Amino acid sequence: MKILIINHFPLEGSGSGVYTKNLAKELTEIGHKVKVIFPENRKVPPEIFEIRPIMFMDDNTKDYEIDFNFPCFTSHPRSNTTFYQLNKKQMRDYIDIMVIVTKEEVDKFEPDIIHAQHLWITPYAAQKTGLPYVVTVHGTDLKGFKQDKRYHPYALKGAQNARKVITISKQVDRETKELYHIEDEKRKIVYNGYDTKFFKVKNVSRKEALEKFGINEMPDYIVSFAGKLAHFKGVDILLKAAKIYENQMKEKVLTLIAGNGVLYEELIKLKNFLELKNTFFLGYISDEQLIDLYNIADVST
Structure with missing residues (x-):
């Protein structure tokens, strides 16, 4: 056909x-x-x-x-x-x-x-x-x-x-x-599918993956987001949640946000306003980097 x-x-x-x-x-x-x-x-x-x-x-x-x-x-x-x-x-x-x-x-x-x-x-x-x-x-x-x-x-x-x-x-x-x-x-x-040849559980070194993102810290937990930085994605809610768990949890939690969009500058300002120390914006990342991100994250939002 x-x-x-x-x-x-x-x-x-x-x-x-x-x-x-x-x-x-x-x-x-x-x-x-x-x-x-x-x-x-x-x-x-x-x-x-x-x-x-x-x-x-x-x-x-x-x-x-x-x-x-x-x-x-x-x-x-x-x-x-x-x-x-x-x-x-x-x-x-x-x-x-x-x-x-x-x-x-x-x-x-x-x-x-x-x-x-x-x-x-x-x-x-x-x-x-x-x-x-x-x-x-x-x-x-x-x-x-x-x-x-x-x-x-x-x-x-x-x-x-x-x-x-x-x-x-x-x-x-x-x-x-x-x-x-x-x-x-x-x-x-018909629900969206994904390529099982690429998006699968892999033995990824958390330390090496973070270093590729320019991060030289080793957290206890990682929370990730990957997607368009637009209003309907709710990244502002994630940042406000990060403020809570950064302040209240004894363990160190990194929040990694991958993607770009019209709200990028606004979300950076919100991050700074909330004084988030362990939240990083990664920008647009490749599929290979995205696979690493999913594999090192404890929670993907």
Whole structure:
């Protein structure tokens, strides 16, 4: 089978990007032909599947198709532009490029089916081709739907014409039904998976792993967080909890926060205000570092 996958974000730096990349790899490895359309603002290396990056502009981009950075629902390590900040022309340009590139790739790649990510613009672009398509709802698209009504006609059109709508949790499934009025038989909950070849229990030296993060302390316990530094992730609550256990526990507890996002500076200020001595922001880390982090942590939030 030939499958065209469309996402709103690059293949790294966001949950849906990682989901898209892993899905494309797994489908390719079991014998399907896959092509992925996604926004980018830098050159990307080849993958085992075909790719069609849509080039957006940032400070380091020389050749671009769209003269602003790729928009997000919250933030991305390489873009703080949001869909809600786009003016009328930018919004039109974004929708047009998604539709145009999707149609072009359908003509070139001749897929049997399209898998669109998020109930937003990609399913709208997919339905313009006349091909059967399914959509995965990731959750941040629901937040976008609540926040900016300008996108409702496109999101609803894409939702209503999908063959199937995949939701990643019970909460996302419930909100998808409420917001988009998609009937029960059309929705299917498929929980996010992970690559068991990489994300597994390993014998990792806590001392060596911490040194790689630039930390030369040996705690009794480690609490970790890995994800986007956005409001809905609740990292501010974790910092306030860290204040309690740093003060009240006899044992030394390190709090390690991996990831980036629009709240980075605000959370650093909160850390300093709370006078947290054993809390460290690691920034964006690689998958290999993330595996180490999970293995040395006693609690992952």
